[in-house]
Amino acid sequence: xxxxxxxxxxxxxxxxxxxxxxxxxxxxxxxxxxxxxxxxxxxxxxxxxxxxxxxxxxxxxxxxxxxxxxxxxxxxxxxxxxxxxxxxxxxxxxxxxxxxxxxxxxxxxxxxxxxxxxxxxxxxxxxxxxxxxxxxxxxxxxxxxxxxxxxxxxxxxxxxxxxxxxxxxxxxxxxxxxxxxxxxxxxxxxxxxxxxxxxxxxxxxxxxxxxxxxxxxxxxxxxxxxxxxxxxxxxxxxxxxxxxxxxxxxxxxxxxxxxxxxxxxxxxxxxxxxxxxxxxxxxxxxxxxxxxxxxxxxxxxxxxxxxxxxxxxxxxxxxxxxxxxxxxxxxxxxxxxxxxxxxxxxxxxxxx
Ligand code: KG4
Ligand code: ZN
Numbered sequence: 001x002x003x004x005x006x007x008x009x010x011x012x013x014x015x016x017x018x019x020x021x022x023x024x025x026x027x028x029x030x031x032x033x034x035x036x037x038x039x040x041x042x043x044x045x046x047x048x049x050x051x052x053x054x055x056x057x058x059x060x061x062x063x064x065x066x067x068x069x070x071x072x073x074x075x076x077x078x079x080x081x082x083x084x085x086x087x088x089x090x091x092x093x094x095x096x097x098x099x100x101x102x103x104x105x106x107x108x109x110x111x112x113x114x115x116x117x118x119x120x121x122x123x124x125x126x127x128x129x130x131x132x133x134x135x136x137x138x139x140x141x142x143x144x145x146x147x148x149x150x151x152x153x154x155x156x157x158x159x160x161x162x163x164x165x166x167x168x169x170x171x172x173x174x175x176x177x178x179x180x181x182x183x184x185x186x187x188x189x190x191x192x193x194x195x196x197x198x199x200x201x202x203x204x205x206x207x208x209x210x211x212x213x214x215x216x217x218x219x220x221x222x223x224x225x226x227x228x229x230x231x232x233x234x235x236x237x238x239x240x241x242x243x244x245x246x247x248x249x250x251x252x253x254x255x256x257x258x259x260x261x262x263x264x265x266x267x268x269x270x271x272x273x274x275x276x277x278x279x280x281x282x283x284x285x286x287x288x289x290x291x292x293x294x295x296x297x298x299x300x301x302x303x304x305x306x307x308x309x310x311x312x313x314x315x316x317x318x319x320x321x322x323x324x325x326x327x328x329x330x331x332x333x334x335x336x337x338x339x340x341x342x343x344x345x346x347x348x349x350x351x352x
Contacts (some may be wrong), residue, residue, distance in 0.1 A: 001328055004062065004076045004098075005321025008091025009083025009111045010141070011036055011047045013054040014317035015062035017073075021325025022120060022127075026065035027311070027318040030054040033182065040175045044086050051090035059098070062317070073104055077324030078337050080108040081344030082142065088340040095337060107334035109320045112138060112346045115281045116149070117323035118312035125306055128152045128326060135275040137266055137294075140282035141167035141182070144223050144262075146269050147346070149279070152323075153332040154349045158269050159221030162205070162213065166258055167284045169225035173232050173254050177243060187251045188287055194252030199235060201257035202227045203264065220268045228257050255289060263293045270301055281308040283315070 001021065007014040016027040032050045036042050063070065078095035081088055099106035115138055119125060126132075130151035135158075138145045144166045146159040164172070167184055174183025179190050204224035211219040232254060236243060242250055266278065280294055285308050298305035312319050324334050 001325050002068070002072055002074050003321040003325045003328075004059075004073050005109070005317035005319070005324065006059070006076065006078040006091045006095045007114070007315055007317040007320045008051045008055070008087050008094075009079045009081070010087055010315055011042045011050070012315040013051045013058050013091070014315065015059045016317035016321050017062055017066035017068060018318055018321035018325055021117070021322045021329055022123070024121060024318045025068060026062045027316055028058045028061040028065065029316050030058050037181050040181050041171065042084070044084050047084060048086035048090060051087055055090060055094045059094070070102055073102065075105045075107055075324065075328070076102070077107040077109050077321055077334065079111045079114060079320050080337055080339070081341035082111055083342060085340060085342040088342060092337055092340050106337040107324050108337040109323050109334065110344055110346055112143060112145070113153075114319040114323045115140060115308070116147075116279065117152070117326055118281050118308040118316075118319035119279045119306050120326060121312050121318060121322055122306065122309050128330070130154065132277060133273065133275050134277040134279055135266070135269050135273060137262065137278065137280045138282050139166045139262060139280070139284035139290075141165060141171060143282065144225075146221050146265060148273055148275065148351060150349075150351065152326045152330045153347065155346050156351045157217065157346070157348055158273075159217055159223065159265055161223040161225060163224055163226040164229065166223070166225060166262060167282070169229055169258060170255070170284070172229050176232055176236055177247065177251060177254075179251065184284055184287060187255050188289070190248055190251035191255045192248070194248030194250070196252045196256040198246060198249035199253040201231050201253055203257060203261040204228060218272070221265050221272070223261065223265060225258070225261070228254070228261075255287075259287065259289045259293055262290060263297060266294065267297060267301070270303060275303065277304045277306065279306045281313065283313055286310055286313040
């Protein structure tokens with residue numbers, strides 16, 4: 001099962017060739033970070049134009065590096081959502097044109113499922129099977145969710161953010177601290193050596209254990225980051241000098257608030273479900289403090305922690321081809337890529 005994956009949901013144009021949903025033959029990623037940096041965030045119009053420019057080159061690069069003939073592909077798989085409409089449309093149109101020219105099927109992939117599939121690109125990771133109950137912390141710039149998973153394509157949503165995503169919170173905090181874009185790595189770098197207890201930032205949803213969200217989720221497994229962002233804003237208003245005198249301390253305290261807020265929800269989800277395996281994926285999963293915190297928690301509570309390989313945490317196309325390949329091999333299949341769906345949710349399964 002050889003799949004050419006295509007990803008263009010945000011500001012990365014990416015293409016990759018993956019065999020059987022697990023073996024990466026090539027992964028080309030063209031990041032537009034430099035173009036968006038002056039604006040402190042992704043500008044959809046610029047991202048869309050960037051995809052149009054990069055698409056042919058990135059696809060060719062992936063095929064050249066894989067060193068396999070076009071005819072050997074079984075399918076093309078593309079992210080059709082969730083993401084920025086003007087970005088998704090470029091990759092999806094490009095993938096459909098490729099499929100037409102090659103006479104191959106073009107499959108639609110959910111971006112969230114692709115992030116989850118990235119964990120299975122670790123060769124040490126056992127394949128997804130229905131007998132293993134797993135928890136997934138999916139943390140990126142656009143999403144912060146806790147899922148329970150039983151095999152590929154079978155997910156139960158346990159918790160989600162009620163406002164900002166964790167990555168978005170880091171990006172906005174970084175902007176306020178004058179640390180630049182993307183904020184996650186900038187804050188992580190600035191936080192090195194800083195006092196993580198310098199500022200007492202809120203952790204969000206602290207007292208909501210017994211409540212239910214509007215869609216019936218246990219609030220104790222839901223996230224909230226807007227209060228943290230506001231707390232930093234007011235702190236900088238009241239103590240503008242700290243940006244100069246205590247930059248590392250502020251960055252460290254802010255990062256700590258995000259990490260411990262994520263870790264607490266995971267702990268509660270582990271207690272509630274009794275899951276013995278935790279997977280973590282998405283751009284924020286690159287964060288060293290988060291990786292260390294989850295690993296330590298796993299040791300303390302006796303569950304295994306599997307993190308997406310560093311190269312496949314932020315947006316890439318290997319994870320897209322992986323998701324499609326895993327679904328095809330599991331016999332679930334992939335829907336054909338038609339219209340884009342910018343607000344697409346991960347399909348949900350009711351678990352006993
Ligand atoms: O998964 P991703 O590439 O895109 C989305 O689907 O959103 O994630 C991007 C997010 C950004 O918010 C970025 O700041 C964050 O991942 N990020 C990090 C790190 N590297 C990227 N956050 C914390 N620590 C990092 N090292
Ligand atoms: Zn993503």
